Amino acid sequence: xxxxxxxxxxxxxxxxxxxxxxxxxxxxxxxxxxxxxxxxxxxxxxxxxxxxxxxxxxxxxxxxxxxxxxxxxxxxxxxxxxxxxxxxxxxxxxxxxxxxxxxxxxxxxxxxxxxxxxxxxxxxxxxxxxxxxxxxxxxxxxxxxxxxxxxxxxxxxxxxxxxxxxxxxxxxxxxxxxxxxxxxxxxxxxxxxxxxxxxxxxxxxxxxxxxxxxxxxxxxxxxxxxxxxxxxxxxxxxxxxxxxxxxxxxxxxxxxxxxxxxxxxxxxxxxxxxxxxxxxxxxxxxxxxxxxxxxxxxxxxxxxxxxxxxxxxxxxxxxxxxxxxxxxxxxxxxxxxxxxxxxxxxxxxxxxxxxxxxxxxxxxxxxxxxxxxxxxxxxxxxxxxxxxxxxxxxxxxxxxxxxxxxxxxxxxxxxxxxxxxxx
Numbered sequence: 001x002x003x004x005x006x007x008x009x010x011x012x013x014x015x016x017x018x019x020x021x022x023x024x025x026x027x028x029x030x031x032x033x034x035x036x037x038x039x040x041x042x043x044x045x046x047x048x049x050x051x052x053x054x055x056x057x058x059x060x061x062x063x064x065x066x067x068x069x070x071x072x073x074x075x076x077x078x079x080x081x082x083x084x085x086x087x088x089x090x091x092x093x094x095x096x097x098x099x100x101x102x103x104x105x106x107x108x109x110x111x112x113x114x115x116x117x118x119x120x121x122x123x124x125x126x127x128x129x130x131x132x133x134x135x136x137x138x139x140x141x142x143x144x145x146x147x148x149x150x151x152x153x154x155x156x157x158x159x160x161x162x163x164x165x166x167x168x169x170x171x172x173x174x175x176x177x178x179x180x181x182x183x184x185x186x187x188x189x190x191x192x193x194x195x196x197x198x199x200x201x202x203x204x205x206x207x208x209x210x211x212x213x214x215x216x217x218x219x220x221x222x223x224x225x226x227x228x229x230x231x232x233x234x235x236x237x238x239x240x241x242x243x244x245x246x247x248x249x250x251x252x253x254x255x256x257x258x259x260x261x262x263x264x265x266x267x268x269x270x271x272x273x274x275x276x277x278x279x280x281x282x283x284x285x286x287x288x289x290x291x292x293x294x295x296x297x298x299x300x301x302x303x304x305x306x307x308x309x310x311x312x313x314x315x316x317x318x319x320x321x322x323x324x325x326x327x328x329x330x331x332x333x334x335x336x337x338x339x340x341x342x343x344x345x346x347x348x349x350x351x352x353x354x355x356x357x358x359x360x361x362x363x364x365x366x367x368x369x370x371x372x373x374x375x376x377x378x379x380x381x382x383x384x385x386x387x388x389x390x391x392x393x394x395x396x397x398x399x400x401x402x403x404x405x406x407x408x409x410x411x412x413x414x415x416x417x418x419x420x421x422x423x
């Protein structure tokens with residue numbers, strides 16, 4: 001006679017799975033290796049960028065160099081040369097191109113600039129420098145560009161120069177269909193929290209997708225499925241696995257995000273990261289993002305667990321994991337259809353309400369502000385109903401294939417009645 005199932009089985013499964021995984025060194029290695037790699041990459045990139053910036057600054061420092069100029073075209077104005085010599089280092093005016101080249105070769109000049117007679121037609125200038133006195137990687141164009149700019153500014157009106165140099169600023173005002181002015185700053189601030197939710201879900205999918213699809217295979221491969229099911233209800237086991245996997249996923253996600261948050265906080269507080277944007281922390285924005293993230297990850301975990309109940313080995317589970325991943329990230333290939341209400345079409349609605357692709361589709365529309373409230377709740381209902389049906393399917397499959405150790409799924413046994421001594 002089988003024992004009656006207790007109400008504590010679900011809690012026991014969740015607690016056992018979480019504690020068991022937290023005790024594994026591989027769990028913490030997988031959780032910590034990415035943050036350490038990220039911190040190391042940021043530190044290396046910062047150091048390399050700083051070194052490169054210093055090197056570039058040294059290479060382009062013209063204040064200590066002796067400069068020479070011969071303008072055979074007569075384009076440069078005397079005022080431009082005098083202005084540069086007064087504010088920068090003095091430029092020696094030479095009488096010929098040959099004299100300037102000889103001065104560079106004799107180390108009397110570090111850099112020599114030459115404007116040919118047909119400069120107004122060919123738009124090409126010549127620069128001569130010697131490698132043993134300056135770096136061959138240096139950029140010596142700065143002084144000559146400044147001289148040309150000063151001269152050109154004297155030839156045109158200020159408005160003409162502003163137009164040519166793309167210095168004109170433009171301001172755009174957008175209106176909605178009801179003639180309400182759109183605040184782009186407010187619109188961008190409303191996109192940040194949903195965008196973070198989308199990024200977190202994508203990280204969860206990429207980092208834990210393969211592990212989730214092998215969640216139930218371990219018991220089959222270790223030949224302990226039958227022993228487990230004589231003391232546990234399949235429903236408690238499946239739901240307990242799903243809840244524990246979700247909890248473990250968010251634990252690893254927290255381990256990943258904490259260093260990033262600490263670094264970002266340090267950067268903001270020390271003005272290392274400029275704060276030129278605002279974030280919408282309204283209740284609806286935070287609530288809708290969290291609900292969508294949690295429900296989406298619950299559905300994704302349920303789908304992966306359903307796959308792992310169907311196959312007998314981790315190798316087979318890995319093959320099915322690719323199919324699930326493709327269906328989940330399918331909206332990425334149709335991102336343009338989520339960006340504006342005008343681009344909404346049949347494909348948008350199909351991806352929004354097709355269970356595997358619904359999470360990312362709804363998140364995209366939430367980010368771009370093209371998800372009405374009623375469609376938000378319809379999407380949540382689709383995700384919730386789909387999760388319920390997938391869990392029921394997982395229990396149905398696992399109760400019939402728990403001791404299937406072959407490489408193929410036996411459909412006849414799958415459709416037959418489950419073992420009577422399963423709880």
